[in-house]
Amino acid sequence: MENFFPAANIDDAYHACHPELPLEADDPRYVSLNPVRGGVDIAEVVARRIRRTKTPDFHRQLITGHRGSGKTTELKQLQEKLKQEKFFPVYIDVENLLDISDISYLDILIAIGKETFECAWDNRIEISDELLENLDDWFAERILTEEERSDVETTLKNQFGVDAKIPLLRILSAISGQISSGSSRKETIRRTMEQDLRVLIIRLNDLLDDLRLKLPKMGWKDLVIIIDGMEKMHYKLYADGQSSHSALFVEHAEQLKSPHAHVIYTVPISLHFNKNLGDSFSEADVIPMVPVIENKRNTGAAAAMQAMQRLVSCRIAIEAIFEQPESVSELIRFSGGSVRDLLRLIRFGCDETDEKISPAHIKSAQNRMAIEYDRLFRDEDLELLKEIHSTNELPVNDTVARLLHQRVVMEYMDSKGRWGTLHPAVLQSPRFPAALKRDEKRAKRKR
Amino acid sequence: MKSVQSENDKIIFSGSADFQRLLRSLRRARGFALYFAVCNVPALRERLLQEIAARTGRPAHSIDLSEWSKRDTLPDAPAVLQSLLQESESLPGDGILLVSGLEYLLPTADPGKQHDTLQFLNWKRNRFKQLDIPLLFAVPSYLALLIQENAPDFWDWHSGMYIFPAEEPERRSMFEFISGQASGALFMKETAREKRELLVLYRSLLEEYQSDNSREALGIKGELNGKTATLLYQLSEYEKALGYLERSLKISQETGDKAGEGRALNNISQIFKARGDYERTLHYLKMSLKIAQEIGDEAGEAITMNNISQIYQIQGDDKKTLWYLEESLKIFLKTEYKKGEGVVLNNLGQIHHIRGDDKTALLYWEASLKIAQEVEDKAGEARTMNNISQIYFNQGNYRMALGYLERSLKISQETGDKAGEGTILNNIAAIFQIGGDYEMALRHLERSLKISQETGDKAEMIPTLHNIAHIHFQNHRINQAMEKFLQAFQLARETQNVQGLFNVSRDLGVLLCQSGRTEDGLPLLRQALEIGRASGYHGTVEIESLLQQYNHN
Missing domain, CATH: 1.25.40.10 (Tetratricopeptide repeat domain)
Structure with a gap:
């Protein structure tokens, strides 16, 4: 890890504010925003729940959060915390494994199997050969053709160099590979697996159980699997009113909860509004946006602002980069609490100059973001937007879900529950102020 | 493509604040960073990337994905990323990648492919990070919005969106280029790919004129909508074509362009015709006719009457068919x-x-x-x-x-004339078929099929597949026959081509019944009967007797 000091010139400042890198757990730039989010401290709470769940039960829950709120960074914090408490965390980023066009619970179960065993292997935890062979035989018989089996042998030999003692991995790699490539075999494979689902789950769990038995010998208490990235699932509404999101997490919740391990899934924010979710998963924590908005409802604004200020000053030396230090507060407010938007705003500011960022540059940066957000809402949304702007209440419907998804509407939490506002960039967009003005004029005329 | 003069470019770009910002960003970026340059004029996009490559002081590779679309195997997003990764490896550490032509991975006319690319961008965005150098996409504005809305996680990584609106001269020259390719004859010979390229062009130009509601702009928009509709119609994208025609119609109505209104109504009718909704077809044709008569557009009047006659012909009303044809002929003769x-x-x-x-x-x-x-x-x-x-x-x-x-x-x-070529090949095949030379017949049919696939003419593929199926059946290759019939059937359903559905259901039904599979064949015959009755097709009565015949067994 390169040594990192707060950037003292504008080129370094640009570099310090990249929107696409989550921070590793030990990164000195990490500032915990949990105390000010108004939600729960994910790492604390989830670790506690897991700790308190005694065998034979398992803790299974969902985590959701707005895009760019720092979710992945928080999950990495969770991983660290779990390690500290001696839980063996397996972190799976579905991006690396799954096929893109449609996700089935089968893909997820396979991904869990593959990653967990690879992780165990990397950590020199031995897994029962017999159980592996059982599962292997089952796959080989039911799923793969002879040709495929030999193909896989060759590939793995090339990859690992030796006759791997992990026949299961062999098969799983083959399946994962096939599923990732989206071959037409995928459908046949899936159908077969579905028919034999019970058997698949039993064999998979036999192996997980075996692994969990071996963990204490290596000093671990138990296994925790974190599956990140599911929230990037494409949102589609089906004819029967279900969404692609609910079709997976609500309808197939049982299958998703079937692995014998503590499991945490990240899910899209839209699921949060699904009434049936509570039946499937007892806990669904939200990582809310940092509530920097100053209004009557928000009592946490000052603390939130401070935390975000710290976040910025960990990355850049404010007086060296900004002509006026208050500019940072302005940008934080304008970001609505979205870390990514804040970083992007700072980059916009850097775009304007080779020296220091002036108040005029700040205005320019804000304007650019306002133009971007203007494109994201439709004329028909204006009424709803005005309503949210004045009441700070968030109705539960598909339009709000879409607007939340796009960050046009921001959601926050406090002890009283959830509330919302419009993203500050929307308030400055070309269309919204005009709509507000029209209302004012109309109100004046009525009088 | 007419390219914009270089003098103007230098002035346009140097004076553009966004250009300066983009340069600055590109100079500073270390490791992976994602940028979008929004510009609706293709020639201007090209120049923009050239200027950027020259001015950042970093080694730059430009990749034009539209070149890929001309290859035999169409690119998909993973393949493109692979290629980008290879390019990035051949660049030094401070290199940058400039990419244009992303719209070919996100074709409007191919929603499946569009969906796949969007999913890939959103889901596999981490792979892009492996590039480890800055990546700039030059895109038209509708594409930026498409990504913003449908691949929001990918979009959320961007470090900047830089906008380069077209100046009036560029807009004009782009439109003139398009108008120059006026006649309908043009659309018959383009390959499907070329048609999609044109669609992208039209769309970009429509974007440029979006907020311009001057009379002139409205006229241009109306024309563009009409042209887009024609292309989509050729690609059998009837729903989308209808949308554009409705917009074109609206504009004509707003600007009082009666001739345009009549044309749009006529074209809309043809969409309903393809769907088999002959009642609505006639409804629109009659509205179009009325307008033509109102404004004294004799050519329009005659054309519409001819089109009306064709509907009555499909429905078997010979009397009305003849009447309209004769009236139409009278006018054509009168106007010479x-x-x-x-x-x-x-x-x-x-x-x-x-x-x-x-x-x-x-x-x-x-x-x-x-x-x-x-x-x-x-x-x-x-x-x-x-x-x-x-x-x-x-x-x-x-x-x-x-x-x-x-x-x-x-x-x-x-x-x-690709469409014509396809039909004729089918007919030649029929002659060989009669002569018992199935080999030759099949060869011609397959050529015909290939052409239809190239031009994206799904409607034409249906009778071709149908005929291929027949040959297989005659050669006792039942499974292959069934496969082709099913393909034809699916296409007919997909494009809502009622005529095709009617024919295929009937023939496949008969085939199955003849082979003794009445349980499968009878439902198809019944379906054909329903369609035939609803649409008033010739030959429906024969199906009734076929049903009776096979029911008895």
């Missing part, structure tokens, strides 16, 4: 519009042929052919020769029939 006269004579030939009066049909067709040759209406010439060949075919004079077909084929190929 030879080409129109030729078309109607051809259709008159057709109706007499259907009624079994080949003698009269031949007379009409020969007259039509003469006119087509006079006015050098190549398409008409090929079409009529194709029709004449049918008469000789019916008489059993296969040599003469083949002769006419081959002449017709030659013309179609010369003029690049």
Whole structure:
């Protein structure tokens, strides 16, 4: 890890504010925003729940959060915390494994199997050969053709160099590979697996159980699997009113909860509004946006602002980069609490100059973001937007879900529950102020 | 593509604040960073990337994905990323990648592919990080919005969106280029890919004019919407075409462009015709006719009446068919519009042929052919020769029939009339089929199929697949026959091509019943019957007796 000091010139400042890198757990730039989010401290709470769940039960829950709120960074914090408490965390980023066009619970179960065993292997935890062979035989018989089996042998030999003692991995790699490539075999494979689902789950769990038995010998208490990235699932509404999101997490919740391990899934924010979710998963924590908005409802604004200020000053030396230090507060407010938007705003500011960022540059940066957000809402949304702007209440419907998804509407939490506002960039967009003005004029005329 | 003059470019870009910002960003970026440059004019996008490559002081590689689309295997997003990764490896650590042509991975006319690319971008965004150098996409504005809305996680990584609006001269020159390619004949010869390229162009130009509601801009928008609709129609994207036609109609109505309104109504009717909704087709045609008569557009009047006649012909109302054709002919003769006269004579030939009066049909067709040759209406010439060949075919004079077909084929190929070429190949195949030479027949049918696939003409693929299926059946290759029938069936369903559904359900149903699989065949026959009754097709009565026949067994 390169040594990192707060950037003292504008080129370094640009570099310090990249929107696409989550921070590793030990990164000195990490500032915990949990105390000010108004939600729960994910790492604390989830670790506690897991700790308190005694065998034979398992803790299974969902985590959701707005895009760019720092979710992945928080999950990495969770991983660290779990390690500290001696839980063996397996972190799976579905991006690396799954096929893109449609996700089935089968893909997820396979991904869990593959990653967990690879992780165990990397950590020199031995897994029962017999159980592996059982599962292997089952796959080989039911799923793969002879040709495929030999193909896989060759590939793995090339990859690992030796006759791997992990026949299961062999098969799983083959399946994962096939599923990732989206071959037409995928459908046949899936159908077969579905028919034999019970058997698949039993064999998979036999192996997980075996692994969990071996963990204490290596000093671990138990296994925790974190599956990140599911929230990037494409949102589609089906004819029967279900969404692609609910079709997976609500309808197939049982299958998703079937692995014998503590499991945490990240899910899209839209699921949060699904009434049936509570039946499937007892806990669904939200990582809310940092509530920097100053209004009557928000009592946490000052603390939130401070935390975000710290976040910025960990990355850049404010007086060296900004002509006026208050500019940072302005940008934080304008970001609505979205870390990514804040970083992007700072980059916009850097775009304007080779020296220091002036108040005029700040205005320019804000304007650019306002133009971007203007494109994201439709004329028909204006009424709803005005309503949210004045009441700070968030109705539960598909339009709000879409607007939340796009960050046009921001959601926050406090002890009283959830509330919302419009993203500050929307308030400055070309269309919204005009709509507000029209209302004012109309109100004046009525009088 | 007309390219914009270089003098103007330097002024345009140097004075653009966003250009300066983009340069600054690119100079500073370390490791992976994602940027979007939004510009609706293709030539300007090109220049922009060139200027950037020259001015950042970093080694730059430019990749134009539209070049990929000309290759045999169309690119998909993973392949493109692979290629980008390779490019990035050949660049030094401070290199940058400039990419244009992303719209080819996100084609509007291919929603499946569009969806796959969006999913890939959103889901596999981490792979892009492996590039480890800055990546700039130059895109038209509708594409940026598409990504913003549908791949929001990918979009959320961007470090900047830089906008380069087209100046009036560029907009104009882009529109002139498009207008220059005016006639409908153009659209018959383009490959599907070329059509999609044009669609992208039209769309970008429409974007440029979006907020411009001057009279002139409205006129341009109306025309663009109409052209887009025609292309989409050719690609069998009826729903989308309808949307554009409705917009075009609205604009014509707003600007009081009666002629445009009449045209749009006529074109809308053809969409309903393809869907088999003949009632609505007639409704729109009659509205179009009314307007044509109102404004004294005699050509429009005659054309619409001709189109109306075709509907009545499909429904088997010979009397009305003849009436409309004769009225249409009167006007064409009066206005001395030879080409129109030729078309109607051809259709008159057709109706007499259907009624079994080949003698009269031949007379009409020969007259039509003469006119087509006079006015050098190549398409008409090929079409009529194709029709004449049918008469000789019916008489059993296969040599003469083949002769006419081959002449017709030659013309179609010369003029690049792909649609015509496909039909003629089908007819030639039929002759070989009759002669028992299934091999040759199949070869011609497969050529025809290939052409339809290239031009994206799904409607034409249906009878071709149908005929291929028949040959397989005759060769006792039942499974292959079934496969082709099913393909035809699916296409017919997909494109809502009712005529196709009718034909295929009927023939497949008969096939199955004949093979003893009445449980499968009868439902299909019943479906054909339903369709036939609802749409008033010729030949529906025969199905009733077929049903009776097979039900008894």
